[in-house]
Amino acid sequence: MSRINVLVVEDEPLIATDIEEYLTNVDYKVSTIAKTKTEALNALKNHDFDLALLDINLGNNMDGFDIANTINSHYGIPFLYLTSYSGKNIVNQAKVTRPMGYILKPFEEDDLFCSIEIALYNHGQNQRPQNLCLRTINDQIFLKITSKEFDILEDIFEGKTNKQMATKHYVSINTIKSHVKNLYEKLETHSRSGTIVRIRELMNN
Amino acid sequence: MSRINVLVVEDEPLIATDIEEYLTNVDYKVSTIAKTKTEALNALKNHDFDLALLDINLGNNMDGFDIANTINSHYGIPFLYLTSYSGKNIVNQAKVTRPMGYILKPFEEDDLFCSIEIALYNHGQNQRPQNLCLRTINDQIFLKITSKEFDILEDIFEGKTNKQMATKHYVSINTIKSHVKNLYEKLETHSRSGTIVRIRELMNN
DNA sequence: TGCATTTTCACCCAAAAAGGTGATTTTAAA
DNA sequence: TTTAAAATCACCTTTTTGGGTGAAAATGCA
Numbered sequence: 001m002s003r004i005n006v007l008v009v010e011d012e013p014l015i016a017t018d019i020e021e022y023l024t025n026v027d028y029k030v031s032t033i034a035k036t037k038t039e040a041l042n043a044l045k046n047h048d049f050d051l052a053l054l055d056i057n058l059g060n061n062m063d064g065f066d067i068a069n070t071i072n073s074h075y076g077i078p079f080l081y082l083t084s085y086s087g088k089n090i091v092n093q094a095k096v097t098r099p100m101g102y103i104l105k106p107f108e109e110d111d112l113f114c115s116i117e118i119a120l121y122n123h124g125q126n127q128r129p130q131n132l133c134l135r136t137i138n139d140q141i142f143l144k145i146t147s148k149e150f151d152i153l154e155d156i157f158e159g160k161t162n163k164q165m166a167t168k169h170y171v172s173i174n175t176i177k178s179h180v181k182n183l184y185e186k187l188e189t190h191s192r193s194g195t196i197v198r199i200r201e202l203m204n205n
Numbered sequence: 206m207s208r209i210n211v212l213v214v215e216d217e218p219l220i221a222t223d224i225e226e227y228l229t230n231v232d233y234k235v236s237t238i239a240k241t242k243t244e245a246l247n248a249l250k251n252h253d254f255d256l257a258l259l260d261i262n263l264g265n266n267m268d269g270f271d272i273a274n275t276i277n278s279h280y281g282i283p284f285l286y287l288t289s290y291s292g293k294n295i296v297n298q299a300k301v302t303r304p305m306g307y308i309l310k311p312f313e314e315d316d317l318f319c320s321i322e323i324a325l326y327n328h329g330q331n332q333r334p335q336n337l338c339l340r341t342i343n344d345q346i347f348l349k350i351t352s353k354e355f356d357i358l359e360d361i362f363e364g365k366t367n368k369q370m371a372t373k374h375y376v377s378i379n380t381i382k383s384h385v386k387n388l389y390e391k392l393e394t395h396s397r398s399g400t401i402v403r404i405r406e407l408m409n410n
Numbered sequence: 411t412g413c414a415t416t417t418t419c420a421c422c423c424a425a426a427a428a429g430g431t432g433a434t435t436t437t438a439a440a
Numbered sequence: 441t442t443t444a445a446a447a448t449c450a451c452c453t454t455t456t457t458g459g460g461t462g463a464a465a466a467t468g469c470a
Contacts, residue, residue, distance in 0.1 A: 084314035095326040101306060102319040110291035114307040121300040133281035146416060158400035161456070174419045175440085181459070190458070193397045195362035351446060366426075379449045386429070387446095394455085395428075 003029040004120065007052040009040045009067060010082070011059055015105070019053065019082070028116070037063035039140035041070060051120060052079035056094065070119040078123035080115060082107070132157060137202050143186040152179040156192055157199055208234040209325065212257040214272060215287070216264055220310070224258065224287070227314040233321070237319045242268035249280055256325060257284035261299065273302035283319060287312070319398035337362060344409045348391040357384040361397055362404055 006028050009014040013035075020030045027197060031047060034040035034106075036058055043049075054075040056064035064081060071079055080101035081200065094102060104112060113170035132154055136146055138144045155165045162180065166173040208285045211233050215221040218240075225235045236252060239245035241263055248254075249272075257276060261269035269286065276284055285306035286299055299307060305324035308316060337359055350358065361372045367385065372380040394400040 010225060049264045086319055091319050097322050097333075098327060099323060100327075103246050104316050104319060111309050112292055114248075114296050116308060118300050118307045120303060124303075131277065133277075135280045146394060148417065154399065157402075159396065159399040161396065165455085170338060171417085172419055174421085175417070176245050176455085177459095180457085184458080191364065191366065191397075192457080193361065194364040196401050197362075201434075316439085353447065376447085377449055379451085380447070382427085382429095383448075385427085389428080397427080 002049045003027060005048065006030050007034065007040065007043055007047070007049040009034045009052065009058070009064065011035045011057075012055075013123070015055075016129075022112050025109060025112045037061070040067045043139055044071065051079055051116065053082050054079055056081055056090065057084055058161045062093070065093060065097055068094075069097065074097060074115060077102075078119045080119055082112075101203050110111075132199060132203060137199070140202050141186055143185065145186055149179050149186075150182055152176065153183055153195075153199070155174040156180070156183070156195055208232060209321075209359070210253065211235050211257045212237050212239065212245065212248055212254040214239045214257065214263070214269065215260045216240045216262075217260075224317070226319050231318045232315060238337070240264070241248070242271055246275060249276065251270075254280075254282055256282060256321065258287050259284055259288055261286055261288045261295065270298060270302055273304065274301075277303060283324045285324055287372050318379075337404060337408060339360070342404070346387045346391055350388065350391055354384050354388055354391075357381065358388055358400070361388070363400055 006023055008016060008019050008023075010019060010033065016033045016035075016137055016139075022034065023030050031049070032043040034043050040052075040054075040063075044052075052067070053068055054064045056062055058064060059157075064194070068079060073078060076148070078100040080103060081099050082103050082105060083090075084105040085091075086104055090102075091102065092164075098111050100123055101115040103115055122171070134145065134150045150167070152165060155168070160168070162176045165176045168174070183195065184190060187195055187198050189198050211228055213221060213224050213228075215224060215238065220228070221238045221240075228235050229379065233256075237244075237248040238297045239248050241305075245257075245259075245268075257272075259269045259272055261267055263269060266292060269288070273284060273286075276282060283305040285308060286304050287308050287310060288295075289310040290296075291309055295306065305328060307318040308320055331338065337355075339355045340350070341349065342355075342358075348389060351374070352386055360373070365373070367378050370381045374381070392400055392403050394403050
């Protein structure tokens with residue numbers, strides 16, 4: 001497995017080399033340090049990065065936000081802001097660009113490492129199975145789903161048949177049918193696929 | 206708009222009150238401070254939180270991970286770890302629980318504020334409806350799905366029955382069954398719900 | 411301890427889906 | 441215009457689901 005390839009965007013050379021050293025120490029690879037927006041966009045165009053670390057303020061401009069937007073629309077890699085701005089205003093501007101983290105200067109090697117690891121992992125998982133949440137569902141329906149019923153619901157959501165569920169849970173298929181029937185009543189559905197659709201809806205509110 | 210309701214899980218009273226003060230300063234509401242796993246789970250059961258801040262280590266146990274798992278499966282609120290562990294091992298254990306952030310002690314008020322704001326925003330945005338894409342699907346299977354079959358597939362994904370589809374498309378139910386059969390062959394599935402699961406997978410790559 | 415809920419299971423019937431075979435008509439491309 | 445692929449439809453059998461009724465354990469609280 002090759003090392004994670006990082007783009008560092010930072011206009012202050014001293015800080016940039018600091019970051020580079022930190023990242024190298026924890027086994028990431030810094031293949032480019034960009035000092036301006038132009039350099040950053042160029043690097044993005046010409047290389048494949050796994051992650052970007054963005055300073056928001058580059059030479060008196062909030063160019064970090066622009067870079068973030070370009071990353072979102074064109075490259076889809078995760079990124080974190082490394083900045084000394086902590087004001088409400090800036091943070092609100094920053095959050096709508098959907099960074100995976102916001103680290104305030106000064107920071108330490110470990111801060112960087114932990115946040116990056118979480119960011120990379122979450123980014124990788126984000127286009128992935130959506131998992132159900134009992135509370136979210138129950139908040140939206142009148143007759144509440146019990147925890148056993150919830151287990152069955154998860155299996156239905158995974159496409160399992162009654163027989164498979166009976167085997168998995170070491171109970172009679174009749175028991176499964178009973179749970180399924182109760183689920184349909186509580187969710188006001190009448191079929192497995194209809195139930196999956198319903199759950200998709202409930203989990204998106 | 207009422208203030209963000211935060212659950213703080215921290216076994217060290219001094220740190221807990223520090224966190225509470227920080228959060229109150231930046232206009233969050235700390236409605237519960239839990240010192241043990243039991244207290245935390247109880248609080249989650251009895252209150253509606255918008256966010257949780259978890260210490261990983263509670264009295265010599267890694268109970269923070271358990272709490273995180275319960276949050277994911279039962280409550281679906283975003284959470285951040287506040288901890289002094291920065292080892293690779295711990296971080297790797299932590300990331301699979303999908304925290305929205307990982308903040309190392311000691312931290313400051315602003316660190317907390319920035320990370321929480323990002324976490325809350327990203328969590329809120331993460332739920333989205335998904336739509337199918339023929340190209341994406343066909344790129345991943347050997348026998349390609351035709352455009353008519355794709356129409357049927359969309360209906361299956363929406364939970365429709367064969368009869369409903371027949372009515373909608375002005376064809377015999379036998380025709381629908383024929384299309385469905387072909388879809389199962391091409392997608393290597395054997396049921397409607399299994400097909401929905403398969404499509405979910407194919408659309409997430 | 412007693413009561414309510416949950417979980418377990420059985421049996422029955424009807425409806426829907428799954429699986430197979432075969433065949434005709436349309437459509438689109440060579 | 442021939443030909444292959446796609447779309448249409450029929451019929452049949454078996455399996456799985458859905459829907460209804462009822463009831464005995466097990467569990468969890470009060």
